[in-house]
Amino acid sequence: ENEQNMSNDILALGPNQAWFSSDYASKVYYYDNGNITVYRLSENDSISAGTFYLDEYNNLFVFASDKRFHYFFGNLYIYKFNGNNFSLINTYKLDYYSAESKSHYIWQCGKDAIMLPFTKTQKIYYFNGNDWVYHSNPTDSMVPYKIGGLSKDSLVALCYPLDDMYTYGGIKWRRENGSPFFIT
Numbered sequence: 001e002n003e004q005n006m007s008n009d010i011l012a013l014g015p016n017q018a019w020f021s022s023d024y025a026s027k028v029y030y031y032d033n034g035n036i037t038v039y040r041l042s043e044n045d046s047i048s049a050g051t052f053y054l055d056e057y058n059n060l061f062v063f064a065s066d067k068r069f070h071y072f073f074g075n076l077y078i079y080k081f082n083g084n085n086f087s088l089i090n091t092y093k094l095d096y097y098s099a100e101s102k103s104h105y106i107w108q109c110g111k112d113a114i115m116l117p118f119t120k121t122q123k124i125y126y127f128n129g130n131d132w133v134y135h136s137n138p139t140d141s142m143v144p145y146k147i148g149g150l151s152k153d154s155l156v157a158l159c160y161p162l163d164d165m166y167t168y169g170g171i172k173w174r175r176e177n178g179s180p181f182f183i184t
Contacts, residue, residue, distance in 0.1 A: 007020045007022070007023065008021045008022065008023040008048070008050060008051070009021045009050060009051045009052050010052075011052035011054060011060075016031075016032065016033045016034070017030075017032050017033070018030075019031075019052055019060070021048075021050030021051070021052065021062060022048055023048055025048055026040055026041045026042040026043070026044060026046075026047040026048055026064070027039065027040055027041065028041065028050055028052075028062060028086070039081075039085060039086055040085075040086075041062060041064055041077070041079050041086050041088075042077075042088070046066055047064050047065070047066060047075075048064060048065075048066075050062040050063065050064040050079075051063045051064075051104070051106045053108055053113040053127065054108070055111060055113075055127075055129055056111040057129075059080060059129065060080070060081040061078060061080050061081070061113075061127070062078075062079040062081075062086060063077070063078055063079075063104065063106050063113075064076075064077045064079065065077065065094065065104040066094075072094065072095075072096035072118060073094055073095055073096065074093075074094050075091050075092065075093060075094060076091070076092040076093075076094055076102050076103070076104055077090075078090040078091075078092075089130065090130070090131065092132070096118050096119065098122075099121050099122055100123075101117075101118065101122055102115060102132055103115055103116060103117055103118045103122070105117070105118070106127075107146070107147045107148065109147060109148055109149040109150065109152065109154075109155060110149065110150045110151040110154075111151065112126050112151050112152040113126060113127035114126055114135065114147055114149075114152060114155065115127070115132055116144045116145070116147055116157075117138065119143065120138045120140070120141075120142060120143045122138075123135070123136070123137055124137070124138065124144070126152040135152060136168065136173060138159075138173065139166070139173050139175070141159075141164070141175070142157070142159045142166055142173060142175070143159050144157040144158065144159045144166070145158060145159065145160055146158040149168075153168070153169070154168070154169065154170070155167065155168040156168075157173075164176075
């Protein structure tokens with residue numbers, strides 16, 4: 001395909017297999033040993049910026065949102081791959097000012113997908129294969145912007161404003177003393 005596009009996310013499955021999502025169109029691409037297959041998420045190209053998630057059962061999901069000019073508002077869409085195409089399974093409102101808002105800050109941590117909030121007054125969620133489920137609340141001083149870990153019960157988050165590091169061991173968030181300062 002001869003399109004000018006930029007990838008938003010990459011999911012590598014092997015040395016010659018990967019999924020790429022478009023940052024500008026409602027498309028994802030599957031690369032397999034030199035062959036590229038294009039899949040449309042929607043006929044509406046205002047939906048883009050997909051983030052891939054492969055669960056423990058090898059189900060492939062794409063979390064897409066409205067184009068970047070609706071960064072803190074708009075919609076978050078969940079698509080699931082059925083082997084032939086992607087089907088929309090759920091839609092959520094994005095609202096920077098709502099305590100219940102979902103966001104498009106999604107990270108794969110082991111076999112779990114974790115959603116970070118826009119602000120410290122919003123919640124952290126994990127994905128159960130159908131829906132976003134409450135995980136925890138950030139602490140009063142915690143505004144996470146990156147997260148990693150082995151699972152939803154074993155996480156490390158980097159947080160604004162001082163690049164503090166917090167860990168989660170299945171019960172609560174804890175600020176780590178002597179956190180390294182990361183330049184972002």
